[in-house]
Amino acid sequence: MATSGGGTGRDVAAAEIGRITTDIPARLDRLPWARWHWLVVIGLGTVWILDGLEVTIVGSMSEALKPDDTGLGMSSFQVGFAGAAYVAGACIGALFFGQLTDRLGRKKLFMVSLGVYTVATVLTAFSMNPAWYFAARFLTGTGIGGEYAAINSAIDELIPAKYRGRVDVAINGSFWLGAVAGSLLTIPLLDPTVIDQAWGWRLAFGLGAVLALGILIVRRHVPESPRWLFIHGREDEAEQIVRDIERTVADESHEELSQTHDTITVRQRRSIGIVLIAKTVFTLYPRRTIVCFSLFVGQAFLYNAFFFTYGDTLSTFLDVKQTGWYLAIFAASNFIGALVLSPLFDSLGRRKMIAGTYIVSGLLLAFTGIILGDLSATTLTLMGAIIFFLASAGASAAYLTASEVFPMETRALCIAFFYAIGTAAGGISGPLLFGWLVDRGASSGDITAIAVGYFIGAALMIGGGIVQAFLGVDAEGKSLESIAQPLTAEDADGSGPGGGGSQKEPVPV
Incomplete structure (x- = not known):
């Protein structure tokens, strides 16, 4: 249900296009699964x-990329540089597509960003030299960065509040399902008795593009976010989509949907200026800004530093010829951790779970750095599996946090902003640092040369957990609009954060 009223004033055509009172958010949140x-x-x-x-x-294919004849003649540093190029592309793609997602809509951008990824992955498979490979990795990253911004915002706006935490954590944790598949896929593709090594790594990238095409087909049936539509003056479309969803869910669940009387009044706008978005992030919600920055920097450095060069570490220092099995075990523990722990983010709460997973995984990583010289390939993988069983759930929750603690009009850009800043600080420097440490340690055969990277990652994770413990938001089970009122929403006195009124940031309790 939505009732509308006309906007007034000289800005109407440029900014405000009307006022509506709607119950769409409450209707979406009360739906059964x-x-x-x-x-x-x-x-x-x-x-x-x-x-x-x-x-x-x-x-997994770091060694396959090094030979001049079958690979691209890359050094360990260049393997790390390729990882940094991918992450740099993701940062730029997140910011570029994130802004467009808030301006043009979730659906348009999650179709475009996946298309960019698909094309760039095909280009990677046809790489003829390191420069081509670096450029293709950069473009692939831009597509993935755009996905992070568009997808997390769309999911949160379509999933009922009581399921949001577990769904977000599990979905972001599904990264590791792909990691398991990628690890196992490289085993036959890197076996010279199975396939020519000049083609194995190229086929691996080509298969990624095939999977992306399948996802594009399914994605066509996912609707635009009704929340985005009614704020941007398209309340009739939003109402029709919600009615279709309600009818479908009622038929599938065989339940009679409960009535809801919760409404919100918003001033509709075609777009929200970047100045207002910046003011929202840095002035209206400074503590939430600190929390998101701390969480993203910690997880970005930890994951990109450790995982981008893990295969190189195994092959360089521990004489592992086939790294796929080790990486598959490591990746499986990450996915299982996110899947098993995800319900606790809705029951025990965001603050306890995020702080706990960050701090404990950071302490375990520091301990691993201390005993690194005594570890074998098996025991190092075992320690990694234990650490990242916890860290994967916490890292996934970083995206959940950024997507739910800021106003709807800024959601995609906020996700993109913190992803880009955190990943630039930790995700670009991490692979470069670890690549350099691996090269340095290789000259002396000393694996402890990379321990300093472990200690830095541990410190960042522990710091992020402490910040979350003190400044985190208890968002479990709450509607997005109650966690952060939309900028265009009107308070009872007719004011609001996007207009003449003000909105104070709630003190975390």
Whole structure:
């Protein structure tokens, strides 16, 4: 149900296009889980499987890329540089597509960003030299970065509040399902008795593009976010989509949907200026900004530093010829951790779970750095599996946090902003640092040379956990609009954060 009123004033044509009172958010949040929600999860969430496949293929195939005859003649530093190029592309893609996602809509951008990824992955498979490979990895990253911004915002706006935490954590954790597939896929592709090594790594990238095309087909059936539509003056479309969803969910669940009387009044706008978005992030919600920055920097450094070069570490220092099995075990523990722990983010709460997973995984990583010289390939993988069983759930929750604690009009850009800043600080420097440390240690055969990277990652994770413990938001089970009122929403006195009124940031309790 939505009632509208005309906007007034000289800005109407440029900014405000009307006022409506709507119950759409409450109607979406009160829905029982049904097969329709699985369509959303499969159509949108499976992209993380692609990301995991991409990253793992690069990590597993580091040795295959080094020979001049069958590979591209790359050094360990260049393997790390390729990882940094991918992450740099993801940062730029997140910011570029994130802004467009808030301006043009979720659906347009999650179709475009996946298309960019698909084309760039095909280009990677046809790389003829390191420069081509670096450029293709950069473009692939831009597509994935755009996905992070568009997908997390769309999922949160379509999934009922009581399921949001577990769904977000599990979906982001599905990255590791792709990592398992990528690890196992590289085993036959890197076996010279099975396939010519000059073609094995190229086929791996080509298969990623095939999977992306399948996801594009499913994604066509996922609707635009009704929340985005009614704020941008398209309330009739939003109402029709919600009615279709309600009818579908009622049929699939065989339940009579409860009535809801909760409404929100918003001033509709075609777009929200970047100045207002910046003010929202840095002035209206400073503590949430600190939390998101801390969480993203910690997880970005930890994952990109450790995982991008893990295969190189195994082959360089521990004489592992076939890294796929080790990487598959490591990746499986990450996915299982996110899947098993995800319900606790809705029951025990965001603050306890995020702080706990960050701090404990950071302490375990520091301990691993101390005993690194005494570890074998098996024991190092075992320690990694234990650490990242916890860290994967916490890292996934970083995206959940950024997507739910800021106003709807800024959601995609906020995800993109923190992803880009955190990943630039930790995700670009991490692979470069670890690549340099691996090269340095290789000259002396000393694996402890990379321990400093472990200690830095541990410190960042522990710091992020402490910040979350003190400044985190208890968002479990709450509607997005109650966690962060839309900028265009009107308070009872007719004011609001996007207009003449003000909105104070709630003190975390």
